[in-house]
Amino acid sequence: DAKTTQPNSMESNEEEPVHLPCNHSTISGTDYIHWYRQLPSQGPEYVIHGLTSNVNNRMASLAIAEDRKSSTLILHRATLRDAAVYYCILIRGGSQGNLIFGKGTKLSVKP
Amino acid sequence: EAEVAQSPRYKITEKSQAVAFWCDPISGHATLYWYRQILGQGPELLVQFQDESVVDDSQLPKDRFSAERLKGVDSTLKIQPAELGDSAMYLCASSLVRDWGEQFFGPGTRLTVL
Numbered sequence: 001d002a003k004t005t006q007p008n009s010m011e012s013n014e015e016e017p018v019h020l021p022c023n024h025s026t027i028s029g030t031d032y033i034h035w036y037r038q039l040p041s042q043g044p045e046y047v048i049h050g051l052t053s054n055v056n057n058r059m060a061s062l063a064i065a066e067d068r069k070s071s072t073l074i075l076h077r078a079t080l081r082d083a084a085v086y087y088c089i090l091i092r093g094g095s096q097g098n099l100i101f102g103k104g105t106k107l108s109v110k111p
Numbered sequence: 112e113a114e115v116a117q118s119p120r121y122k123i124t125e126k127s128q129a130v131a132f133w134c135d136p137i138s139g140h141a142t143l144y145w146y147r148q149i150l151g152q153g154p155e156l157l158v159q160f161q162d163e164s165v166v167d168d169s170q171l172p173k174d175r176f177s178a179e180r181l182k183g184v185d186s187t188l189k190i191q192p193a194e195l196g197d198s199a200m201y202l203c204a205s206s207l208v209r210d211w212g213e214q215f216f217g218p219g220t221r222l223t224v225l
Contacts, residue, residue, distance in 0.1 A: 036214075042216075042218060042219075043115075043202050043204070043216030043217055043218055043219050044154065044202075044204075044214075044216050045215075045216065046213040046214065046215070049213075085153075087153060097142070097206065097208075097212060097214075098144075098156050098159060098167060099144075099146075099154070099156070099214060100155075100156075101152075101153025101154050101155065102153055103151075103152060103153055104153055
Protein backbone atom coordinates (compact mmCIF):
# COMPACT_ATOMS: atom_id res chain seq x y z
CA ASP A 1 0.00 0.00 0.00
CA ALA A 2 1.23 3.46 -0.86
CA LYS A 3 2.24 5.62 2.10
CA THR A 4 1.24 9.15 3.00
CA THR A 5 3.21 11.87 4.76
CA GLN A 6 1.55 14.57 6.85
CA PRO A 7 2.84 17.23 9.24
CA ASN A 8 2.56 16.18 12.87
CA SER A 9 0.68 19.30 13.90
CA MET A 10 -0.80 22.55 12.64
CA GLU A 11 -2.42 25.56 14.24
CA SER A 12 -5.20 27.75 12.96
CA ASN A 13 -7.27 30.68 14.13
CA GLU A 14 -11.00 30.34 14.40
CA GLU A 15 -12.96 31.41 11.31
CA GLU A 16 -9.87 31.33 9.10
CA PRO A 17 -9.26 28.80 6.31
CA VAL A 18 -7.04 25.82 7.01
CA HIS A 19 -5.02 23.91 4.42
CA LEU A 20 -3.89 20.46 5.57
CA PRO A 21 -1.28 18.94 3.23
CA CYS A 22 -0.65 15.30 2.43
CA ASN A 23 2.14 13.85 0.28
CA HIS A 24 1.67 10.50 -1.44
CA SER A 25 4.42 10.31 -4.03
CA THR A 26 4.02 6.55 -4.61
CA ILE A 27 0.28 6.69 -5.28
CA SER A 28 -0.98 4.35 -7.99
CA GLY A 29 -3.61 5.09 -10.60
CA THR A 30 -6.37 3.23 -8.78
CA ASP A 31 -5.72 4.66 -5.30
CA TYR A 32 -8.46 6.84 -3.87
CA ILE A 33 -7.46 9.60 -1.48
CA HIS A 34 -9.56 9.55 1.68
CA TRP A 35 -9.57 11.90 4.64
CA TYR A 36 -10.87 11.01 8.07
CA ARG A 37 -10.70 13.00 11.27
CA GLN A 38 -10.84 12.00 14.90
CA LEU A 39 -12.21 14.39 17.47
CA PRO A 40 -10.97 13.95 21.05
CA SER A 41 -12.39 10.84 22.74
CA GLN A 42 -14.36 9.81 19.64
CA GLY A 43 -14.00 7.33 16.83
CA PRO A 44 -12.76 8.58 13.46
CA GLU A 45 -15.26 10.09 11.05
CA TYR A 46 -15.18 10.30 7.29
CA VAL A 47 -14.51 13.74 5.83
CA ILE A 48 -14.09 13.44 2.08
CA HIS A 49 -12.50 11.37 -0.68
CA GLY A 50 -11.45 11.79 -4.30
CA LEU A 51 -9.59 10.17 -7.17
CA THR A 52 -8.40 12.81 -9.62
CA SER A 53 -10.67 15.83 -9.58
CA ASN A 54 -11.13 18.30 -6.76
CA VAL A 55 -14.09 17.50 -4.53
CA ASN A 56 -16.35 19.58 -2.33
CA ASN A 57 -18.84 18.59 0.34
CA ARG A 58 -20.50 20.23 3.30
CA MET A 59 -17.52 19.58 5.56
CA ALA A 60 -14.51 20.41 3.41
CA SER A 61 -12.86 20.58 0.01
CA LEU A 62 -10.20 18.28 -1.36
CA ALA A 63 -7.67 19.66 -3.80
CA ILE A 64 -5.68 17.02 -5.67
CA ALA A 65 -2.46 17.89 -7.50
CA GLU A 66 -2.42 17.24 -11.21
CA ASP A 67 0.21 14.50 -10.81
CA ARG A 68 -1.72 13.14 -7.80
CA LYS A 69 1.44 13.01 -5.71
CA SER A 70 -0.04 15.34 -3.14
CA SER A 71 -3.40 16.62 -1.93
CA THR A 72 -4.74 19.28 0.40
CA LEU A 73 -7.75 19.16 2.67
CA ILE A 74 -9.29 22.61 2.94
CA LEU A 75 -11.50 23.69 5.83
CA HIS A 76 -12.96 26.97 4.64
CA ARG A 77 -13.69 28.48 8.05
CA ALA A 78 -12.20 26.64 11.00
CA THR A 79 -14.28 26.35 14.13
CA LEU A 80 -13.26 25.16 17.57
CA ARG A 81 -15.09 21.93 16.80
CA ASP A 82 -12.66 21.25 13.93
CA ALA A 83 -9.81 20.65 16.40
CA ALA A 84 -8.96 17.02 15.73
CA VAL A 85 -6.42 14.64 14.25
CA TYR A 86 -6.78 14.52 10.47
CA TYR A 87 -5.73 11.37 8.62
CA CYS A 88 -4.93 11.16 4.92
CA ILE A 89 -5.35 7.57 3.70
CA LEU A 90 -4.98 5.87 0.32
CA ILE A 91 -7.39 3.08 -0.57
CA ARG A 92 -6.89 1.01 -3.69
CA GLY A 93 -10.00 0.64 -5.81
CA GLY A 94 -11.26 -2.93 -5.73
CA SER A 95 -9.38 -3.71 -2.53
CA GLN A 96 -10.95 -4.79 0.72
CA GLY A 97 -11.11 -1.17 1.78
CA ASN A 98 -8.95 -1.47 4.87
CA LEU A 99 -7.98 1.90 6.27
CA ILE A 100 -4.26 2.14 7.06
CA PHE A 101 -3.93 5.07 9.42
CA GLY A 102 -0.67 6.93 9.94
CA LYS A 103 -0.17 9.37 12.80
CA GLY A 104 -2.11 12.13 11.05
CA THR A 105 -1.99 15.88 11.62
CA LYS A 106 -3.19 17.25 14.93
CA LEU A 107 -5.03 20.48 14.20
CA SER A 108 -5.38 23.04 16.98
CA VAL A 109 -7.84 25.91 16.55
CA LYS A 110 -7.37 29.07 18.57
CA PRO A 111 -10.32 31.31 19.42
CA GLU B 112 -29.09 9.27 12.27
CA ALA B 113 -27.99 5.64 12.46
CA GLU B 114 -24.87 4.97 14.50
CA VAL B 115 -22.51 2.13 15.30
CA ALA B 116 -23.06 1.02 18.88
CA GLN B 117 -20.34 -0.39 21.12
CA SER B 118 -20.32 -1.63 24.68
CA PRO B 119 -18.96 -1.29 27.20
CA ARG B 120 -17.49 2.16 26.76
CA TYR B 121 -14.85 1.52 29.41
CA LYS B 122 -13.40 -1.70 30.78
CA ILE B 123 -10.79 -2.19 33.49
CA THR B 124 -9.46 -5.68 33.99
CA GLU B 125 -6.50 -7.46 35.48
CA LYS B 126 -3.97 -9.25 33.33
CA SER B 127 -4.77 -12.89 32.59
CA GLN B 128 -8.51 -12.19 32.77
CA ALA B 129 -10.86 -12.54 29.81
CA VAL B 130 -12.62 -9.53 28.30
CA ALA B 131 -15.22 -9.17 25.57
CA PHE B 132 -16.40 -6.21 23.52
CA TRP B 133 -19.63 -5.95 21.57
CA CYS B 134 -20.44 -4.03 18.42
CA ASP B 135 -23.73 -3.44 16.61
CA PRO B 136 -23.15 -1.95 13.14
CA ILE B 137 -25.48 0.30 11.20
CA SER B 138 -28.41 -1.71 9.89
CA GLY B 139 -27.75 -3.06 6.41
CA HIS B 140 -23.98 -2.67 6.57
CA ALA B 141 -22.47 -5.97 5.49
CA THR B 142 -18.87 -5.07 6.23
CA LEU B 143 -17.67 -4.78 9.81
CA TYR B 144 -14.19 -3.88 11.06
CA TRP B 145 -12.46 -4.04 14.44
CA TYR B 146 -9.54 -1.66 14.98
CA ARG B 147 -7.18 -1.16 17.91
CA GLN B 148 -5.81 2.28 18.72
CA ILE B 149 -2.90 2.71 21.10
CA LEU B 150 -2.67 6.14 22.69
CA GLY B 151 -0.96 8.62 20.39
CA GLN B 152 -1.19 6.43 17.30
CA GLY B 153 -3.69 5.91 14.51
CA PRO B 154 -6.06 2.94 14.57
CA GLU B 155 -4.84 -0.35 13.13
CA LEU B 156 -7.07 -3.03 11.68
CA LEU B 157 -7.49 -6.25 13.65
CA VAL B 158 -10.18 -8.06 11.67
CA GLN B 159 -12.64 -7.45 8.85
CA PHE B 160 -15.91 -9.29 8.27
CA GLN B 161 -18.04 -9.49 5.16
CA ASP B 162 -21.40 -10.65 6.49
CA GLU B 163 -20.49 -13.53 8.81
CA SER B 164 -17.21 -14.40 7.10
CA VAL B 165 -13.75 -13.20 8.07
CA VAL B 166 -12.04 -11.64 5.04
CA ASP B 167 -8.92 -10.32 6.78
CA ASP B 168 -7.57 -11.26 10.20
CA SER B 169 -3.89 -11.10 9.32
CA GLN B 170 -3.17 -8.59 12.11
CA LEU B 171 -5.23 -10.34 14.78
CA PRO B 172 -3.09 -11.99 17.52
CA LYS B 173 -4.87 -15.29 17.24
CA ASP B 174 -3.26 -16.85 20.28
CA ARG B 175 -5.32 -14.59 22.53
CA PHE B 176 -7.80 -12.67 20.38
CA SER B 177 -10.92 -14.02 18.73
CA ALA B 178 -13.74 -12.37 16.84
CA GLU B 179 -17.08 -13.59 15.62
CA ARG B 180 -20.10 -12.31 13.76
CA LEU B 181 -22.34 -15.35 13.85
CA LYS B 182 -25.47 -14.02 12.13
CA GLY B 183 -23.73 -11.39 10.07
CA VAL B 184 -25.08 -8.56 12.18
CA ASP B 185 -23.51 -7.76 15.55
CA SER B 186 -20.02 -8.85 16.50
CA THR B 187 -17.96 -9.75 19.55
CA LEU B 188 -14.22 -9.34 20.04
CA LYS B 189 -12.66 -11.35 22.85
CA ILE B 190 -9.27 -11.29 24.51
CA GLN B 191 -8.19 -14.20 26.67
CA PRO B 192 -5.95 -13.79 28.56
CA ALA B 193 -5.51 -10.03 28.60
CA GLU B 194 -1.99 -8.65 28.81
CA LEU B 195 -0.74 -5.24 29.91
CA GLY B 196 0.08 -4.34 26.32
CA ASP B 197 -3.56 -4.78 25.31
CA SER B 198 -4.51 -1.51 26.97
CA ALA B 199 -5.93 0.54 24.12
CA MET B 200 -9.10 1.84 22.48
CA TYR B 201 -10.97 -0.82 20.54
CA LEU B 202 -13.00 0.65 17.69
CA CYS B 203 -15.67 -0.96 15.60
CA ALA B 204 -16.63 0.36 12.18
CA SER B 205 -19.07 -0.67 9.48
CA SER B 206 -19.58 0.17 5.84
CA LEU B 207 -22.18 -0.42 3.19
CA VAL B 208 -19.69 -1.05 0.41
CA ARG B 209 -16.63 -3.18 0.99
CA ASP B 210 -13.99 -1.86 -1.33
CA TRP B 211 -13.78 1.84 -0.60
CA GLY B 212 -17.03 2.84 0.99
CA GLU B 213 -17.22 5.32 3.83
CA GLN B 214 -16.60 3.64 7.16
CA PHE B 215 -18.71 4.66 10.13
CA PHE B 216 -17.02 4.27 13.50
CA GLY B 217 -18.48 3.65 16.89
CA PRO B 218 -17.36 5.50 20.03
CA GLY B 219 -14.96 2.71 21.01
CA THR B 220 -14.23 0.73 24.14
CA ARG B 221 -11.35 1.98 26.28
CA LEU B 222 -9.60 -1.05 27.80
CA THR B 223 -7.19 -0.73 30.71
CA VAL B 224 -5.31 -3.83 31.81
CA LEU B 225 -3.79 -3.65 35.29
